Each structure stands twice: as structure tokens, then as C-alpha cells.
Amino acid sequence: MLSKNIVGIALLIATNFSHYVKAVNIDFFNHLIEINENRMLIDRNNLLVTDLGDTEIFKFKLQYEYKSFANDIIVIDNYAKNDESKRENSILQYAYDAATNSIDIDIKGIESTQLDLDIIIQLSHTLLNNSNQVAQSLSEDVQFMYFPINKLPLTNYHIDKFESTLMNLVPGSNRKLKFSDGEETFIKLKEDGEYILKTAVTDLNANFDEMPEAINVYFEFSTALLTVKKIIRNVYLSHWSNTIHFDEHYIIQNEAPKLAKTFKRKEYMTYQSLNQGGTGLALSQLDVLLPIGSFDHYYKDDLGMITTMKTAHHPRTNFDTLALKPRYPILGSWNYIFNIGWFNKLEQFSHFLESSRHTENQEFLLELPVVDGANNLIYQDVTVNVVLPEGVKIKSIYAPDLNMLPGNDRKPKIEFNKFENLFDYSEDKSTEIKITYSDVSINSNLLRLENSDNKIFIKYEVNNFKVYYEKVLRLAVWIFVGLVSIYLLGIINDNLQK
Numbered sequence: 226m227l228s229k230n231i232v233g234i235a236l237l238i239a240t241n242f243s244h245y246v247k248a249v250n251i252d253f254f255n256h257l258i259e260i261n262e263n264r265m266l267i268d269r270n271n272l273l274v275t276d277l278g279d280t281e282i283f284k285f286k287l288q289y290e291y292k293s294f295a296n297d298i299i300v301i302d303n304y305a306k307n308d309e310s311k312r313e314n315s316i317l318q319y320a321y322d323a324a325t326n327s328i329d330i331d332i333k334g335i336e337s338t339q340l341d342l343d344i345i346i347q348l349s350h351t352l353l354n355n356s357n358q359v360a361q362s363l364s365e366d367v368q369f370m371y372f373p374i375n376k377l378p379l380t381n382y383h384i385d386k387f388e389s390t391l392m393n394l395v396p397g398s399n400r401k402l403k404f405s406d407g408e409e410t411f412i413k414l415k416e417d418g419e420y421i422l423k424t425a426v427t428d429l430n431a432n433f434d435e436m437p438e439a440i441n442v443y444f445e446f447s448t449a450l451l452t453v454k455k456i457i458r459n460v461y462l463s464h465w466s467n468t469i470h471f472d473e474h475y476i477i478q479n480e481a482p483k484l485a486k487t488f489k490r491k492e493y494m495t496y497q498s499l500n501q502g503g504t505g506l507a508l509s510q511l512d513v514l515l516p517i518g519s520f521d522h523y524y525k526d527d528l529g530m531i532t533t534m535k536t537a538h539h540p541r542t543n544f545d546t547l548a549l550k551p552r553y554p555i556l557g558s559w560n561y562i563f564n565i566g567w568f569n570k571l572e573q574f575s576h577f578l579e580s581s582r583h584t585e586n587q588e589f590l591l592e593l594p595v596v597d598g599a600n601n602l603i604y605q606d607v608t609v610n611v612v613l614p615e616g617v618k619i620k621s622i623y624a625p626d627l628n629m630l631p632g633n634d635r636k637p638k639i640e641f642n643k644f645e646n647l648f649d650y651s652e653d654k655s656t657e658i659k660i661t662y663s664d665v666s667i668n669s670n671l672l673r674l675e676n677s678d679n680k681i682f683i684k685y686e687v688n689n690f691k692v693y694y695e696k697v698l699r700l701a702v703w704i705f706v707g708l709v710s711i712y713l714l715g716i717i718n719d720n721l722q723k
Contacts, residue, residue, distance in 0.1 A: 249274060249275075249276055249277060249278075249280055249283070249382045250274070250275050250276045250382060250383050250385065251272055251273065251274050251275075251380065251382050251383065251384045251385065252273045252274070252275050252385045252386070253271075253272070253273040253385065253386050253388075254270070254271075254272050254273075254378060254380075254384050254386070254387045254388070255270070255271040255272075255388050255390075256268075256269070256270055256378065256387070256388065256389040256390070257269040257270075257271075257389075257390045257391075257392065258374065258390075258391050258392070259392045259394055260391070260392065260393050260394060260395055260402075260442075260444055261394045261395070262394060262395055262396050262601070262670070263601065263668040263670045263671060264350045264353065264450065264601065264603060264668065265296075265347060265348065265349075265350060265668055265671070266347075266348040266352060266353075266372060267345065267346070267347055267348070268288065268289075268345070268346040268347075268348055269343065269344075269345050269346075270285075270342075270343070270344040270345075270346075271341075271342070271343055272285075272340070272341075272342045272344070273339070273340070273341055274339065274340035274341075274342065274382075275338065275339050275340075276338065277332070277335075277337075277338045277339065277340065278338065280332065281331070281332060281333035282329045282330065282331065282332065282333075283329075283330040283332050283340070283342075284322070284325070284327050284328075284329055284330075284381060285319075285327055285328050285330060285344055286325065286326065286327040286378070286379035286380060286381070286433060287326050287327055287328065287346070288374070288375055288378070288379070289346075289348060289352060290326060291321055291323075291326055291328075291630075292633070293349070293351065294348050294349050294351065294352045295346055295347070295348065295349070295630060296347040296348065296349050296628055296630075296665075296666050296667075297346070297347040297628065297629050297630065298319070298328065298344070298345070298346050298347075298629075298630060299316065299343075299344075299345050299629075300316065300317040300318075300319055300328075300330050300342060300343070300344050300345075301315055301316060301317070301342065301343040301344075301345070302314070302315045302316075302317055302335065302340065302341070302342065303315075303341035303342065303343055304337065304339075304340070304341050305335075314334070317330050317331060317332065317342075318330075318331045318631075319331060319631070320631065320632075321630070321631065321632065325433070328344075330342070330344075349666040350452075350603050350666060350668075351666060352372050353370045353371070353372050354370060354371055354372070355368060355369075355370055355480075355481075355482055356368065356369040356370065356371055356443060357369070357482045358482055358483070359482055359483055359484075359485045360481075360482040360483070360484055360485065360506065360557065361485045361486075362484075362485075362486075363484070363492060363493060363496040363505060363507075364496065365482075366447050366500075366503070366505030366506050367445055367446075367447045368445065368446060368447070368481065368482055368506065369403070369443045369444065369445050369446075370443070370444060370446060371441045371442060371443040371444075372441070372442055373439045373440070373441055373442075374391075374439065374440060374441075374442055375437045375438070375439050376389075376410055376437055376438050376439070376440060377426060377429065377432070377437040377438075378429075378437075379432060379433055379435070379436075379437065380429070380431060380432060380433060381431045381433035382431060383428075383429070383430055383431060384426075384428075384429040385427065385428065385429075386425055386426070386427050387425065387426040387427075387429055388421070388422060388425045388426075389411075389421065389422045390419060390420065390421045390422075391411060391419070391420040391421075391442060392418055392419055392420075393418035393419075393420075393444055394418060395444055395445075395446060397445075397446070397447050397448070398418075398444050398445045398446065398447075399445075400417055400418025401418070401444070401445065402418070402420055402442055402443065402444055403442075403443040403444075404440055404441065404442060404443065405440045405441045408440050409423065410422060410423060410440060411423065447505060447506070448481075448505075448506065448601075449479045449481055449504075449506055449507060449508040449555065449557075450479060450480040450481045450506075451477055451478075451479060451480075451508065451511075451599075451601065451602050451603070452477065452478050452480050452602070452603045452605060453475060453476070453477050453598075453602050453603065453604045453605060453606075453607075454476045454477070454478050454560075454605055454606065455474075455475075455476045455605070455606040455608075456473060456474065456475050456476075456596065456598075456604060456606070456607050456608070457473070457474040457608045457610065458471070458472075458473050458595075458596060458607070458608065458609045458610070459471070459472040459473070459474075459610045459612070460472075460593060460609065460610065460611045460612065461612045462571060462575065462591070462611070462612065462613055462614055463571065463614065464571065464575075464614055464687060465614070467570060467571045467572065468568050468569070468570065468571055469568065469569050469570070469571045469573070469574055469575070470566065470567075470568050471515075471566060471567055471568070471569070472564070472565075472566040473564065473565050473566065474563075474564050475561070475562065475563055475564070475565075476560060476561075476562050477511075477555075477560065477561040477562075477602070478558070478559070478560050478561075479506070479507070479508055479555045479556060479557055479558065479559055479561070480557070480558070481506035481507075481556075481557035481558075482506065482557045482558075483556065483557040483558035483559075484556050484557060488553075488554075488556060490553070493507070493554055504554060506556070506557055507554040507555060507556050507557075508551070508554060508555035508561065509550065509551070509554045509555075510548055510549065510550050511548075511549045511551075511561075511599050512546050512547070512548050512549075512599055512600070513546070513547045513548075513549060513565065513597065513598060513599045514544045514545070514546060514547075514597050514598065514599065514600075514673075515544060515545040515546070515547055515567055515597055516543070516544065516545065516569050516573060516574075516594075516597065517538070517539070517540075517542065517543050517544055517545055517573075518538075518545070518569055518570060518573060519536075519545045519547075519567040519568065519569050520567065520568050520569075521567060521568045522534065522536050522547055522565070522566070522567045523565065523566050523567070524547070524549055524563065524564075524565050525563060525564045525565075526551065526552065526562060526563040526564070527562045527563070528552070531549075531550075531552070531563075533549075533550040533551075533552075534547060534548060534549050534550065535547075535548040536548075544597070547565065547567070549563065549565070551563070574591055574592055574593055575589045575590070575591045575592075576589060576590045576591075576592065577589055578590060578684075581686075586618075586686045586687060586688050587686070587687045588620065588684065588685070588686050588687070589684070589685055589686075589687060590682060590683070590684050591611070591681075591682065591683040591684075591685065592680055592681075592682055593609075593611065593680060593681045593682075593683070594672070594679060594680055594681075595607065595609060595625065595627065595662070595672065595679050595680065595681060596609075596669065596672060598669040598672075599669060600669060600670055601668075601669065601670060602668070602669040603666060603667070603668055603669075604662075604665065604666075604667040604668075604669065605664070605665060605666060606661075606662070606663055606664070606665070607661070607662040607665065607667070608659065608660070608661045608662075609659075609660045609661075609681065610657055610658070610659050610660075611657070611658045611660070611681070611683065612655055612656070612657045612658075613655060613656045613657075613658070613683075613685060614655060614687070615655050616687070616688040617655075617656060617685050617686065617687055617688075618685060618686040618688075619641075619656060619658070619683065619684075619685050619686075620684040620685055620686055621682075621683075621684045622639060622658065622681075622682070622683050622684075623681065623682040623683075624637040624639055624660045624681050625637070625678040625679060625680065625681070626678075627662060627665060627667050627672075627678075627679070628665055628667075634664075635662070635663065635664050635665050637660050637661065637662050638660070638661045638663070639658065639659070639660050640658075640659040640661075641656065641657070641658060641659070642656075642657040642659060643655070643656065643657065658683065660681060
């Protein structure tokens with residue numbers, strides 16, 4: 226009897242699992258990896274799925290390890306996206322399954338027995354590897370990076386047809402790709418850097434537990450690879466002077482191959498003259514984008530003040546440019562440590578809320594980019610410190626999650642401190658908001674995309690007396706006390722001399 230029950234339970238489990246796994250069929254799987262100018266890999270997967278039945282979860286196996294290499298994942302239901310009445314529900318929720326390194330996509334709200342899915346994965350630059358760790362001379366300014374790719378997808382569903390495409394969008398690489406020695410899986414289709422599988426794969430059975438064969442894909446680069454190991458962005462608001470002060474501390478590393486021998490400036494100048502001023506893998510100038518209307522700029526490195534900077538104002542755009550020239554070219558594996566700062570009008574970032582016009586305390590909304598920065602920088606550790614004036618009451622804070630992966634441990638951390646100003650002996654000290662992004666991989670180009678979620682919003686309430694008058698009166702009292710003290714000391718000194 227017991228054995229019959231066990232057999233019955235086993236058959237029931239097997240039947241349910243078979244329904245969960247085998248009932249679903251992928252009619253078409255189109256895989257595309259873009260290698261772009263942002264030092265990012267964008268992994269796009271378009272799947273036409275049928276025979277869903279009453280399946281509530283669609284399991285998608287990830288090609289790369291989730292926590293190490295995935296920066297962002299978005300799942301789009303294309304049927305809902307193209308239907309105006311369902312468009313707001315076109316982004317599907319999912320949960321990560323660590324045991325299988327896959328995402329379980331929630332499809333229980335979908336009435337159709339078919340799916341047209343786009344699964345877009347932004348991969349970290351840490352997936353890329355230099356083919357050479359050392360350059361023998363400055364003339365070796367063309368190097369190769371590579372990343373692994375599986376020839377076939379891992380799936381627990383049957384796939385009728387699978388196609389794969391690679392797109393090389395890296396500037397200056399002539400759109401060429403190279404593959405592991407003797408590898409002929411991909412062929413070049415066009416002159417714009419598109420490579421496809423030589424032959425499409427058909428009738429692919431479930432292979433979820435099998436590790437498919439991998440190949441290395443190589444592409445060339447000839448510029449510095451700049452990674453911001455740490456940036457501390459300090460922002461000081463002053464309603465009294467109507468200014469906002471930005472102060473930024475950078476530690477940047479050039480992750481290009483290091484030079485095998487000692488650097489000599491004479492050799493570097495010779496190399497530049499032979500290459501029409503080109504700098505190759507070295508960094509000789511960094512152009513930092515600043516908010517439009519910036520003024521009172523400064524630039525220092527770890528040795529002190531530097532004068533080799535140039536500012537440019539662009540009245541028709543929303544940014545200025547600060548061109549920084551380090552004391553020496555930054556070669557592969559070298560660090561570049563510096564500090565820059567500037568001022569803007571406060572009204573450019575802090576907006577008065579009309580709803581508080583007739584109230585005792587006025588309300589403002591601070592709209593602040595997480596970072597501005599240069600092009601093609603990868604940020605790994607970002608700290609934003611916002612110092613608000615004395616007497617300000619914080620109403621709400623929004624800090625964007627620059628890694629939108631559900632349940633990850635890289636969400637921004639928000640802390641509050643009291644900021645000590647000179648002559649600040651009141652109980653209502655300035656409030657400092659510290660927002661930290663740790664262990665991230667954020668590209669500066671992606672942060673500046675239109676409508677991207679890259680801004681911090683702080684709603685705060687201002688007490689007019691405390692912000693505009695109290696500190697001035699306090700300073701005046703201190704000055705008056707000082708002058709009276711000097712006068713009294715002078716009288717005492719005269720009396721003692723008599």
C-alpha cells in the first residue's frame with residue numbers, strides 16, 4: 226500500500242514537472258549581443274513562446290553569473306507593449322533563482338497561450354578581459370579584449386529555431402571581431418560589424434543541466450580604459466547666497482595594459498609626434514561635463530593646485546566642459562587622483578514649490594544628478610554628500626537604484642549626519658545627507674540618457690528666519706562681542722600700565 230502511494234506521488238510529481246517543463250515550447254529564440262562604446266555588453270534575447278497552458282512561471286537560464294556580471298535585467302511582454310490598453314503592464318516581474326542561476330518570470334497574469342518576450346541584460350565591464358596584461362612599448366597602442374559566449378543557450382524547453390548575432394559598435398575597431406583559434410561558428414554579414422551564426426540551430430532539445438561549448442570573442446581597442454574606483458561628490462546648498470557648490474574627489478585607474486619598461490617622457494613625446502598627437506592607451510586629457518552656467522572652477526591633484534585646466538561654456542546645450550590635463554600621462558594600471566569643484570546658481574537645481582507660497586515655511590525640491598562626469602567612465606563606488614542649510618527640515622528623499630536587479634545588495638545606502646560649520650554653535654546644525662552606491666558598475670554615458678533614472682530628489686522645508694537671518698545675526702553678535710572684548714582689554718591694559 227505504501228509503495229503504491231509512493232509510486233502515485235512520484236507519478237504526480239513527474240506529471241506536474243513534465244507539464245511545467247515540456248509543455249512549453251520556444252518556437253524562435255533570437256539572441257543578440259552588442260559590444261558598445263560604453264564598455265558594456267548588452268545581451269538581448271527575443272523569444273516566441275507557445276503551448277503555455279496554465280504555466281505561471283517561465284524559467285530563463287542566464288548565460289553569465291547573475292551577481293558578478295549582471296548590471297540590469299528587464300523583461301518586456303511585446304504583445305502588451307504594442308497594445309495601448311495593456312502597455313503599462315508590459316514590464317514583467319521576475320525573481321532570481323540562485324540554485325540554477327536563472328530568472329523565474331511571472332506570467333500568471335497573461336491570458337494568452339503565447340508569449341513574445343524581450344529579455345534585455347546589461348552586463349558589467351568586469352566580464353571583459355585584456356588579452357595582454359603588459360605592453361612592451363608605447364607603439365603597441367592597439368590591444369584586444371575578449372569575453373566568453375556559449376554557442377547554444379541553456380534551456381529546459383524545446384527550441385524549434387535558434388539564431389545568434391554579435392554586433393561590434395566599438396569606435397575605432399573597424400567593426401572587426403576575432404574568435405578562438407580555429408573557430409568558425411560566426412561569419413561576418415556586413416561591413417558594419419554584424420556577425421551571425423553560420424547556420425541556425427533547429428530542433429534543440431532541453432539541455433538545462435548541460436554546459437554548452439563556449440568560445441572567446443575578441444575586439445580591438447586603442448584608448449585608455451578608465452574606471453572610477455571611488456568618487457566622493459560633496460554638494461553644499463546656500464539659500465543666503467543663492468549658490469550651490471559642487472566639490473568632487475576622484476580616484477581613477479587606467480585599466481589598459483601596463484607598460485613593461487620605465488616610462489620616459491621623451492619617448493612618449495616621440496610617439497605622439499609620430500601619431501599626430503595621439504595618446505594611445507594613455508590618458509593625457511579628461512573632459513568633464515558640468516551643468517550649464519558653472520563658475521569659479523578649481524582643479525587640484527594630490528600634490529596641490531593645478532593650473533592646466535580649461536573651461537568651455539556651451540549656451541545652446543545643458544552642460545559646460547572642464548578640460549583637465551594631468552601632470553603626466555596616465556598609463557596602464559596607473560591611478561589618477563584629483564579634486565575638482567565649481568559653483569552654480571542654486572535656482573538651477575532647487576525649485577520653489579508654489580503650494581507653499583502662503584505658508585510660514587517655504588518648501589523646495591532639490592533635483593540633483595548622481596554624477597556628471599566625463600564620457601566613458603565606469604563608476605564602481607559613488608558617495609554623494611548633500612549638505613543643507615541650518616534650520617532646514619527634510620520632508621522626503623528619493624535616491625535612484627542604479628542597479629535595478631530585484632533583491633540585490635547594491636541599492637543606495639542613505640545616512641544622516643549633522644554638519645559642523647564655522648561659528649555653528651546652535652542646536653539646529655546643518656543636515657548632511659550621505660548617499661552611497663557601493664560595488665556597482667555604472668557607465669557615465671548611460672547615466673546621461675534622456676529620461677534615465679539618474680537623479681536624486683530631496684524635498685525640504687525652509688525656515689526663513691533661520692536660513693536668511695539667524696546666522697548673520699549670530700555672526701554680528703560674535704563680531705560685536707569680539708570688538709567689545711578688545712576695547713575692554715585695551716582699557717584694562719591702560720589701567721595696568723598706570
